[in-house]
Every structure is written in C-alpha cells, then in structure tokens.
Amino acid sequence: MYRRDESIGKDPSIVQKTENFDLPVRILKSGKNKGRYKIPHGSHIYTCFSSDFFHPDADEWRDDAWDMIYERSDCFFFMITKRPERIAGNLPADWGSGWEHVIIAVTCENQEMADKRLPIYLSLPLYHHSVMVEPMLSAVDLKPFINEYRDADGRPVIKHVSVGGESGPDARACDYAWVKQIHEQCAENGITFYYHQTGARLIKDGKLYKIPRSFQHSQAHKAGLDMQ
Numbered sequence: 001m002y003r004r005d006e007s008i009g010k011d012p013s014i015v016q017k018t019e020n021f022d023l024p025v026r027i028l029k030s031g032k033n034k035g036r037y038k039i040p041h042g043s044h045i046y047t048c049f050s051s052d053f054f055h056p057d058a059d060e061w062r063d064d065a066w067d068m069i070y071e072r073s074d075c076f077f078f079m080i081t082k083r084p085e086r087i088a089g090n091l092p093a094d095w096g097s098g099w100e101h102v103i104i105a106v107t108c109e110n111q112e113m114a115d116k117r118l119p120i121y122l123s124l125p126l127y128h129h130s131v132m133v134e135p136m137l138s139a140v141d142l143k144p145f146i147n148e149y150r151d152a153d154g155r156p157v158i159k160h161v162s163v164g165g166e167s168g169p170d171a172r173a174c175d176y177a178w179v180k181q182i183h184e185q186c187a188e189n190g191i192t193f194y195y196h197q198t199g200a201r202l203i204k205d206g207k208l209y210k211i212p213r214s215f216q217h218s219q220a221h222k223a224g225l226d227m228q
Contacts, residue, residue, distance in 0.1 A: 165199015
C-alpha cells in the first residue's frame with residue numbers, strides 16, 4: 001500500500017480524506033442517467049484499500065462514511081483492517097448483527113497475528129467474516145479458530161479465506177505448502193477460498209521461484225485452489 005501511494009505522489013504515513021470521499025452518493029447532473037448515482041446499483045466499492053477504515057486518524061470522518069454506506073445499501077462495500085480491536089467501538093448504532101452489504105475483512109500475515117486478531121474479530125457481530133492471510137509470511141493454522149467459532153447451526157463463523165504472497169522488490173518468500181494447508185482446512189469445512197497471488201518469491205517443493213509481478217495473479221489461479 002505504501003508503494004501504491006508513493007507511486008501517485010501521496011505521503012503513505014498520512015491518513016486523509018480524499019477528493020472522492022463522497023463519490024458513492026454523488027449524483028449525475030447531466031446525460032441520460034441524470035439524477036442517478038454516479039456509481040451504479042450493484043457495484044462493489046473497495047473502501048480504504050491503501051489505508052485502514054478503523055485507523056484512529058480517521059475517527060472524525062467515519063460517521064459520515066457510515067451514513068453513505070447505509071444510504072447505498074444497493075451496493076457492496078469491502079474493507080480490510082489490521083485493527084479488529086477498534087471495530088466494535090466504531091460501528092453504527094443500528095448495526096445490529098451486521099449489514100449484509102458490508103464485508104469487513106481482517107488480515108493475519110503470520111501465526112502471531114492470527115492468534116492476536118482472530119479471537120477478537122470472530123467474536124464481532126458481522127454478517128460476513130472474511131480472513132485475509134496476505135502477505136503470507138509464515139504457516140498459519142486456522143483449524144483452532146474454525147473449530148472454536150461456530151454459528152448457531154454449527155457452521156464455521158469464517159465464511160471466506162484469501163491467501164497471497166508478498167510482492168515488491170524486497171518481498172519475503174511464501175511457501176506453497178503453507179497455502180495448501182489453509183486450502184485443505186477450508187475445503188474440509190466448506191469455507192470458500194481464494195488464492196489471490198503467488199507473491200514475488202514462491203517456494204515450492206523446496207525450490208525458490210522468482211515470479212514477475214505480471215504473472216503473480218495468473219500463476220496463483222492456475223494452481224486450481226480457488227473454491228466458491
């Protein structure tokens with residue numbers, strides 16, 4: 001995310017409201033669709049993908065963001081956080097057990113972060129629980145969390161898992177065996193799985209492969225691990 005911000009001349013250390021903050025509720029003022037939202041019905045809106053929706057520096061704008069998200073319940077909002085401990089205290093008053101059109105995913109890049117973040121995250125009232133192991137920096141065992149956190153019907157609270165290696169010139173290696181382990185745990189428990197990208201350095205069967213950025217997504221999908 002830092003590289004992405006730096007590439008467009010933004011300081012990645014500063015959390016700020018962008019010029020497109022209110023884009024989800026902007027109305028077209030001309031043309032055949034005049035009076036309609038600029039972002040069409042049914043769109044997927046990826047929120048704060050180079051920041052964190054629950055960062056404390058965003059506290060002053062978050063209520064306005066929730067108002068827009070509520071207004072656009074005809075769209076799907078997807079956000080990722082490393083701060084599950086800040087979610088409960090920063091949800092709308094009428095959140096209830098979650099809004100169906102909002103996915104708040106948590107990242108767990110290694111076992112230490114999984115052990116720290118998942119007990120908090122999986123106890124939260126969310127309509128969707130989605131775990132992202134990306135960038136994957138070590139083996140991560142999700143089985144204890146899959147077994148412990150179940151809904152009233154006995155199904156895992158975790159509904160989706162996404163895995164990916166680290167990209168960039170200084171990327172740390174991801175071992176394909178780690179990816180396979182999580183894939184198998186998801187397959188055994190009916191959890192959808194997405195192998196997002198290989199990363200720049202992939203270890204498979206003890207051999208290190210250096211994979212160009214343009215092939216990291218396609219090579220991951222060729223592994224045939226994705227489950228919907």
